[in-house]
Amino acid sequence: MATALKLPVGIEDFKEIRRQGFYYIDKTKLIEQLLDNWGKVNLFTRPRRFGKTLNMSMLRCFFEIGADKTLFEGLYISQNEQFCDEYMGRFPVVFLTLKGVEGTTFEEARLSLAELIAAEARRFKFLQESDSLDADDKEMYRELISLNKEQSPVTSVKLRFSLKNLLELLYKHYGRKTIVLIDEYDVPLDKAFQDGYYREMVSLIRGLLGETLKTNDFLQFAVLTGCLRVSKESIFTGLNNFKILSITDVRFDEQFGFTEDEVKKLLNAYHLESHLPEMKEWYDGYHFGDANIYCPWDVINHVELLCKDSKAEPKCYWINSSGNSLVKRFITKANKTTRDEIERLIAGEPIEKSVHLELTYDEIDNSIDNIWSVLFTTGYLTQVGMTEQGAYKLVIPNKEVREVYKLQIQDWFDKKLRDNTEQLTAFWNSIEEGKTEAIEQYLNRTLSNSISVFDTKAPEKEKESSYHTLLVGLLTGNTDWVVRSNVEAGEGFADIIVEPEDPDAGIIFELKYSKEANGLQISCEKAIEQIKSRRYSEYLKNDGRHNMTFYGIAFYKKRCKAVVETIKET
Numbered sequence: 001m002a003t004a005l006k007l008p009v010g011i012e013d014f015k016e017i018r019r020q021g022f023y024y025i026d027k028t029k030l031i032e033q034l035l036d037n038w039g040k041v042n043l044f045t046r047p048r049r050f051g052k053t054l055n056m057s058m059l060r061c062f063f064e065i066g067a068d069k070t071l072f073e074g075l076y077i078s079q080n081e082q083f084c085d086e087y088m089g090r091f092p093v094v095f096l097t098l099k100g101v102e103g104t105t106f107e108e109a110r111l112s113l114a115e116l117i118a119a120e121a122r123r124f125k126f127l128q129e130s131d132s133l134d135a136d137d138k139e140m141y142r143e144l145i146s147l148n149k150e151q152s153p154v155t156s157v158k159l160r161f162s163l164k165n166l167l168e169l170l171y172k173h174y175g176r177k178t179i180v181l182i183d184e185y186d187v188p189l190d191k192a193f194q195d196g197y198y199r200e201m202v203s204l205i206r207g208l209l210g211e212t213l214k215t216n217d218f219l220q221f222a223v224l225t226g227c228l229r230v231s232k233e234s235i236f237t238g239l240n241n242f243k244i245l246s247i248t249d250v251r252f253d254e255q256f257g258f259t260e261d262e263v264k265k266l267l268n269a270y271h272l273e274s275h276l277p278e279m280k281e282w283y284d285g286y287h288f289g290d291a292n293i294y295c296p297w298d299v300i301n302h303v304e305l306l307c308k309d310s311k312a313e314p315k316c317y318w319i320n321s322s323g324n325s326l327v328k329r330f331i332t333k334a335n336k337t338t339r340d341e342i343e344r345l346i347a348g349e350p351i352e353k354s355v356h357l358e359l360t361y362d363e364i365d366n367s368i369d370n371i372w373s374v375l376f377t378t379g380y381l382t383q384v385g386m387t388e389q390g391a392y393k394l395v396i397p398n399k400e401v402r403e404v405y406k407l408q409i410q411d412w413f414d415k416k417l418r419d420n421t422e423q424l425t426a427f428w429n430s431i432e433e434g435k436t437e438a439i440e441q442y443l444n445r446t447l448s449n450s451i452s453v454f455d456t457k458a459p460e461k462e463k464e465s466s467y468h469t470l471l472v473g474l475l476t477g478n479t480d481w482v483v484r485s486n487v488e489a490g491e492g493f494a495d496i497i498v499e500p501e502d503p504d505a506g507i508i509f510e511l512k513y514s515k516e517a518n519g520l521q522i523s524c525e526k527a528i529e530q531i532k533s534r535r536y537s538e539y540l541k542n543d544g545r546h547n548m549t550f551y552g553i554a555f556y557k558k559r560c561k562a563v564v565e566t567i568k569e570t
Helices: 014-019 029-036 052-063 081-087 106-122 125-129 135-144 154-174 187-195 198-213 260-269 273-283 296-308 325-333 336-346 361-366 368-377 399-418 421-433 436-449 460-476 517-533
Strands: 041-045 093-097 178-183 219-226 242-245 286-288 291-293 351-353 382-386 392-395 482-489 492-499 505-513 547-556 559-568
Touching: 014 052, 029 052, 029 081, 052 093, 052 178, 052 219, 093 106, 093 154, 106 135, 106 154, 106 187, 106 198, 125 135, 125 154, 135 154, 154 178, 154 198, 178 198, 187 198, 187 361, 198 219, 260 273, 260 296, 273 296, 273 399, 286 382, 325 368, 325 399, 336 351, 336 399, 351 368, 361 368, 368 392, 399 460, 421 436, 421 460, 421 505, 421 547, 436 460, 436 547, 436 559, 460 482, 460 492, 460 505, 460 547, 505 517, 517 547, 517 559
Parallel strands: 041 219, 041 242, 093 178, 178 219, 505 547
Antiparallel strands: 286 291, 351 392, 382 392, 482 492, 492 505, 547 559
């Protein structure tokens, strides 16, 4: 029964999923579509954790000579018996996933790639004894399985021709052309860009892919996957019959990620149907071609958690599966106009941008517009339509990704504050001295210059709490103060209580959000009255503090007003 099936958290091997009794969402239609929509070289670009590696593993299990037909029993593709008879288990397959090709230097990365290709070549050990290969062929094979032992510059030359040579040997043995599967082709380029050897890696990858995929008589067809569509001119120069299938393409739009029907079936299988709304809010929202798509990594992880604890709240899975440096870089580069656009995105509003789907890594930082494009292609933004002028309407796909922006904004904000300790110290002094004008000036300036999730664009329920978070962050930087948030005091909960270094002093803040600018003063007075009527000061008096300072602070968009009252109690 479906309820007895294990959930494949982090498992990307199709054979393991099918043989070991894991739940599998059927994506075998991809096989049929791939051959019906023929392309000699096919590039699929999708965000990370959307099932690219699992799909590539599935293709290998279907096409590779010696295929186990039982793996596909009951799946979509098995219904097409003629198709299976013609293609299943009929081809040699070379499968490389480049997600682990990296190094702090080019030499390290090159060695990593050499080891990967050598390991794949070692899968075909029978070539050493093949009667179809002559002595020179067998020597070529021995060189392939020893690539990782070669020294530069020989390594680069042999790497360039390595896959082409392997395909030639396989053809001589089987008399059949080879299917090449290259997963996460762009990861080595990304790592190289980050570590400063991008041009060397571009040259290496261009040479390898060029020899393997261009006018190769031993190639049946190739499938590549990645997050970014790297410029054809930089990597795929001279390739004809090259089909790019990006997130905007309607072809194959349901084959990466989960559709809502697939999520419903999954939840039904584990009797978790009532959790669909939270799944939709947190993990849905991607638009690939004409399809609405859930992030599969999130869905599988959350279903597994719900199976253990049906009351478990949604949490972030995708954003914690790797770094989010792109968003951080984007926010750091943002000017006032861009910050306003980020605020609109966080509030759930679309922004209109021309998107460049084809970039080189060294072009990303040339313009803020390129960053928008990268955020779109990597899953940090999605599209909900196009303008008449051909611009995309971009939105943050779901609640989880919105948290990425908020976290990175907070990190940026905290760093900016730390970099200006002189102004922050003056702000703390103003609080101790009751200088409301100086307090207002600092807060207004801070709000104006920040990428804000604190203004009226935020959902209603988040407004006051967001300002609260802002102020707590500003206050806790003072190591001489004890800052407590949402403290049980008197007849309620005080927003913020500060215990300064002076053992006789105490400060209480009550915050309000005003619906209009001319209501700031009244909101401040209501805040002061609340402090007194609910006797929040009892908390401080119990600690022996009798010199009280009460602050009522009201916010409206990126403006604030402060009212102070000092009381000495005995």
